[in-house]
Amino acid sequence: MSQAIESPPRIIAPEIPDDSITTVAAPAPVPVRIPQPGDDTLFNRCAWLYVLFRDKLFRDDTDRMINALWPNGARPAAGMRMIEFGCGPGFYSCGFAARFPQMSVLGIDRAPRQLDCAKRKARRLGLTNCRFENDDVLDLAHADESFDLLIAARLFTVLQNSKRAVAEMYRVLRPGGRCLVAEPRYAAWASLPLLAMWLVARMTRIDNGCCEPTRAIVLPPNEFKNLFASQPWRNVKVWQDGRYQYALCEKI
Ligand SMILES: C[S@@+](CC[C@H](N)C(=O)[O-])C[C@H]1O[C@@H](n2cnc3c(N)ncnc32)[C@H](O)[C@@H]1O
DSSP states (O other): OOOOOOOOOOOTTTTHHHHHHHTOOOOOOOOOOOOOOOOBBHHHHHHHHHHHHHHHHHHOOHHHHHHSSSSGGGOOTTOOOOETTTTTTHHHHHHHHHOOTTTEEEESSHHHHHHHHHHHHHTTTOOSSSSEEEEOSSSSOOOOOOOOEEESSSSSOOSHHHHHHHHHHHHHHEEEEEEEEEEOOHHHHTTHHHHHHHHHHHHOOOOBBBOOSSOOOOHHHHHHHHHHTTTSEEEEEEEEEEEEEEEEEEEE
């Protein structure tokens, strides 16, 4: 369970001045469907198509994430336990595991075929410090304070309850643990894989019972920032870089 909020976290947002944040108009809400028991997901049925977008079209943020987490050439300590929420085909889990053999990486996702792709990628790269599990980021099967580091990329674009996911992020991190979240800023661009997967699923009549929205959920900067204020982090830093926005949080 998430902890009670005792005091608001210190929010640092150097690249988003507060006056610019308050003037941003919220986009029209994305129609969402609450996932039902027995639902499947496009990420499962059209796994190959998402892998294509992930590998060929989206920006590789590995270096940016590493530099944000360990500035000035610092590197993770031996034995560090990292988890990725909504790892999809394992792009970042494998990337971090390959870069830092001293770290153990666990990627979790609810789409078994994404996990198959991730496992194949880890095998291809000969990674022995990287594994993948089927789990729900809204109700994770891991004890409190199990991880030192958590990353999530593009997860909120398809998540109906991002506040609940942030509560789980807080819960599974140890005190002093950190999470880094990378999310797109523009719905049109971020929606491309969803539109393509819906199209293929409809054309091949495998769209029945899929729970994803047709348009990516993209949080405006003030909502993105406020989302992290829902947990009592010691520090929250949010910033933007090109088409992406980031949050780096440290647990008390
Ligand atoms: C847009 S993809 C991002 C994948 C990967 N992080 C990347 O950067 O390419 C979102 C992923 O989150 C997964 N996902 C969505 N809701 C989830 C949940 N409740 N629990 C676990 N995984 C979830 C989806 O199956 C999908 O693989």
